[in-house]
Amino acid sequence: MSFDVPLPVAVPARPATVPLLRVEGLTRHFVVSGTRIDVLRDCTFDVSRGEVVAIIGQSGSGKSTLLNVLGLLDTPSSGSYTFDGVDTTALREGRRSRLRGEGVGFVFQQFHLLERRSALANVGVPMVLGGVSALRRRARAKELLESVGLGHRLSSQPHQLSGGEQQRVALARALSREPPLILADEPTGALDAASSTMIMDQLIEQAQGHDSAVVVVTHDPKVAERADRVVELVEGRTH
Amino acid sequence: MLRSLTAGIVLAFAGSRANVTRTILSCAGIVVGVGALIMVVTAGDLGQRYATAFSEANAGRAATIEAMVYNPINDLAAYEEDLVRAGAQDVSLYQSPQNDTLFRSGDEAIESVSVTGVDATLSDIRRINLAEGRWFTEADQESRAPVLVVNQSLADFLGDQTELQMGTDRWIDVRVVGVSESSALDGDWYSAYLLRSPVSEEIIFGPSWDSEIGGFQGGGEDMGVTHLARVDPSDSAADQMDGGTEFTERMESARWRWSTDDQFEYFAYRSDFSEETDIVITVMSAGLLVIAGITLTTGLLGVLNVGLVTVRERRRELATYRALGASRFTLFVAVVMESVVVSVVAGIIALLLSFALVAAAGAIIGNFVALPPDITMTVPPSAVLVGLLSAAFVGLLAGIIPAIRALRASVVAGLRE
Ligand SMILES: Nc1ncnc2c1ncn2[C@@H]1O[C@H](COP(=O)(O)OP(=O)(O)OP(=O)(O)O)[C@@H](O)[C@H]1O
Ligand SMILES: [Mg+2]
Numbered sequence: 131m132s133f134d135v136p137l138p139v140a141v142p143a144r145p146a147t148v149p150l151l152r153v154e155g156l157t158r159h160f161v162v163s164g165t166r167i168d169v170l171r172d173c174t175f176d177v178s179r180g181e182v183v184a185i186i187g188q189s190g191s192g193k194s195t196l197l198n199v200l201g202l203l204d205t206p207s208s209g210s211y212t213f214d215g216v217d218t219t220a221l222r223e224g225r226r227s228r229l230r231g232e233g234v235g236f237v238f239q240q241f242h243l244l245e246r247r248s249a250l251a252n253v254g255v256p257m258v259l260g261g262v263s264a265l266r267r268r269a270r271a272k273e274l275l276e277s278v279g280l281g282h283r284l285s286s287q288p289h290q291l292s293g294g295e296q297q298r299v300a301l302a303r304a305l306s307r308e309p310p311l312i313l314a315d316e317p318t319g320a321l322d323a324a325s326s327t328m329i330m331d332q333l334i335e336q337a338q339g340h341d342s343a344v345v346v347v348t349h350d351p352k353v354a355e356r357a358d359r360v361v362e363l364v365e366g367r368t369h
Numbered sequence: 370m371l372r373s374l375t376a377g378i379v380l381a382f383a384g385s386r387a388n389v390t391r392t393i394l395s396c397a398g399i400v401v402g403v404g405a406l407i408m409v410v411t412a413g414d415l416g417q418r419y420a421t422a423f424s425e426a427n428a429g430r431a432a433t434i435e436a437m438v439y440n441p442i443n444d445l446a447a448y449e450e451d452l453v454r455a456g457a458q459d460v461s462l463y464q465s466p467q468n469d470t471l472f473r474s475g476d477e478a479i480e481s482v483s484v485t486g487v488d489a490t491l492s493d494i495r496r497i498n499l500a501e502g503r504w505f506t507e508a509d510q511e512s513r514a515p516v517l518v519v520n521q522s523l524a525d526f527l528g529d530q531t532e533l534q535m536g537t538d539r540w541i542d543v544r545v546v547g548v549s550e551s552s553a554l555d556g557d558w559y560s561a562y563l564l565r566s567p568v569s570e571e572i573i574f575g576p577s578w579d580s581e582i583g584g585f586q587g588g589g590e591d592m593g594v595t596h597l598a599r600v601d602p603s604d605s606a607a608d609q610m611d612g613g614t615e616f617t618e619r620m621e622s623a624r625w626r627w628s629t630d631d632q633f634e635y636f637a638y639r640s641d642f643s644e645e646t647d648i649v650i651t652v653m654s655a656g657l658l659v660i661a662g663i664t665l666t667t668g669l670l671g672v673l674n675v676g677l678v679t680v681r682e683r684r685r686e687l688a689t690y691r692a693l694g695a696s697r698f699t700l701f702v703a704v705v706m707e708s709v710v711v712s713v714v715a716g717i718i719a720l721l722l723s724f725a726l727v728a729a730a731g732a733i734i735g736n737f738v739a740l741p742p743d744i745t746m747t748v749p750p751s752a753v754l755v756g757l758l759s760a761a762f763v764g765l766l767a768g769i770i771p772a773i774r775a776l777r778a779s780v781v782a783g784l785r786e
Contacts, residue, residue, distance in 0.1 A: 198781050201692070203691075203692055203780045203781050203784075204779075204780070204781050223696065223697055224696050224698070227691065227694055227695060227696035227697070227699075228694065228696070230691075230692070230693075230694045231693065231694015231695070232694065234694075236692055236693070238692075238784070240784075242685075242689045242692065242784060243689075244387070244686060244689060245387075245686075246387040246388065247383065247387050251383065255380075255690065255693055256693045256694060258376050258379050258380060259376050259690075259693060259694045259695050259699065260372075260694070261372040261375065261376065303693070307694075
């Protein structure tokens with residue numbers, strides 16, 4: 131779908147043959163009081179820049195677990211995960227954190243905004259970590275919040291915002307460092323149809339306009355429909 | 370690395386502003402603990418300054434030796450040269466006239482004034498605080514009238530000092546150039562310093578003094594002469610020994626220069642009590658420091674407790690930061706810095722309270738006693754330094770343990786909390 135729309139001239143088109151991320155034979159299991167739970171058994175797929183990929187699957191099928199691995203929050207039990215040409219399984223904590231900050235924007239299922247911090251401050255956090263100056267941080271955070279329609283709620287704290295509004299703050303935060311990879315875990319789960327369309331518009335715009343790779347976990351067929359590609363997780367395997 | 374550090378500091382400030390309860394709870398313990406420490410250091414410093422002032426004004430700076438010779442001296446100048454040769458850095462006569470000295474102002478006689486014949490160099494040995502006028506100068510040596518510095522009680526009693534006369538057998542006019550200050554350190558009796566000069570020598574040394582030869586004639590046999598000599602405190606001459614000091618031995622070796630007596634009747638003892646006060650102050654400070662240490666430790670445990678209680682709450686917050694790209698190092702810096710920042714702010718609050726308290730105490734005490742002029746009730750710089758450093762140190766200690774605990778969990782586990 132994104133290939134129907136011409137890319138802006140400013141963004142250099144990458145050869146589609148080099149995917150931004152690639153997982154191969156990836157597994158993840160947990161051991162809970164002596165019993166091993168195999169959540170991900172064999173995942174193999176890749177995602178390129180400019181592409182929106184939807185991951186679907188039943189509740190408990192391991193979608194969030196997979197997304198945690200893709201977002202470098204978690205490490206696979208076996209298999210490989212290459213991100214932007216880097217084999218991530220061998221990375222040490224310091225480089226992993228840096229890569230996470232620079233490379234990945236995460237929109238969590240439960241938003242995970244910082245309590246008692248304004249929307250503006252929340253959106254600014256990744257930029258603090260990226261060493262952006264306070265002035266530029268503020269300007270950019272304001273611009274991002276305006277772009278998700280929250281220009282009038284800059285100083286509101288998470289508990290003063292509705293679920294949909296919080297989700298939009300989380301989205302603005304994920305976009306703040308313009309990462310090449312956006313991961314969204316049911317970003318529209320708590321939203322009405324209008325808000326959910328708006329969030330999807332944003333994500334698609336990020337993929338097409340800024341050449342990011344977008345991975346969306348969803349239950350919503352309408353959301354999956356708008357993706358370029360759908361990966362289904364069944365019993366820990368990708369299809 | 371640097372970026373991690375600055376990011377950590379920015380997050381620390383944001384964190385302490387956002388979590389007001391945590392911040393205030395941590396603060397309270399530190400304010401009390403650091404405040405106690407500052408007060409203790411202030412009290413110790415005040416005690417030390419007071420004791421030093423007391424010792425210096427009443428007995429002399431470290432190390433003052435009071436030297437008394439009972440041999441009839443036939444060359445006082447040679448004797449005084451020997452005092453210097455024996456190690457004295459400053460020497461002053463310190464002699465009470467043998468015969469009672471009487472004073473009168475107009476027709477009114479004043480009894481029981483204790484007079485001490487001294488040199489201008491006394492002010493190098495003792496701390497002399499003047500309320501009015503000045504201390505003796507070289508030029509006073511040439512004055513035709515004996516020159517005096519009287520104490521405040523005497524000055525108050527005299528009122529007008531222009532008609533003052535003194536004498537042992539006949540009245541002579543004297544001139545008062547200064548009034549030494551009475552303070553909590555002095556007694557109330559009348560006293561006066563009389564400058565040794567050609568015109569006062571006879572009053573000081575009595576009738577057997579022969580100013581031609583600068584010594585005593587045959588009649589001066591029972592006449593003791595007393596000097597104050599200040600020696601380097603590290604000089605072994607200053608060490609107290611029984612049966613005399615090394616200073617005594619040094620004086621004996623050249624005795625023939627100034628006396629022909631066979632017996633050597635000489636007493637030299639350490640008259641300042643800086644050693645004793647040092648011991649008292651050391652013991653007192655140690656005691657107070659223990660108390661302050663206990664208070665501070667209580668404060669530390671308070672902060673640590675708040676830190677540990679809020680670890681659960683923080684895990685989620687910290688995991689969120691890590692999910693957004695913060696390294697463990699950045700967050701370690703952030704948590705510890707937050708603790709340090711909060712503690713130092715608390716330390717500053719404690720400092721301000723201490724300043725207010727000490728000023729108030731100073732005002733109240735000032736109503737009852739006159740403190741010596743160079744002893745002001747203030748928080749000394751050392752107390753400020755100790756207070757702020759210990760606040761920072763407590764913050765550091767109290768931050769490290771919760772930081773390690775909060776960061777132990779994995780990101781995913783932290784987010785699930
Ligand atoms: N840290 C863990 N320890 C043990 N089991 C875990 C852990 N994390 C996930 N699981 C298990 O892995 C399975 C998949 O969880 P996951 O959260 O990935 O599912 P999901 O597909 O995102 O579900 P939903 O659609 O409900 O969000 C679940 O059965 C869960 O209990
Ligand atoms: Mg999930």
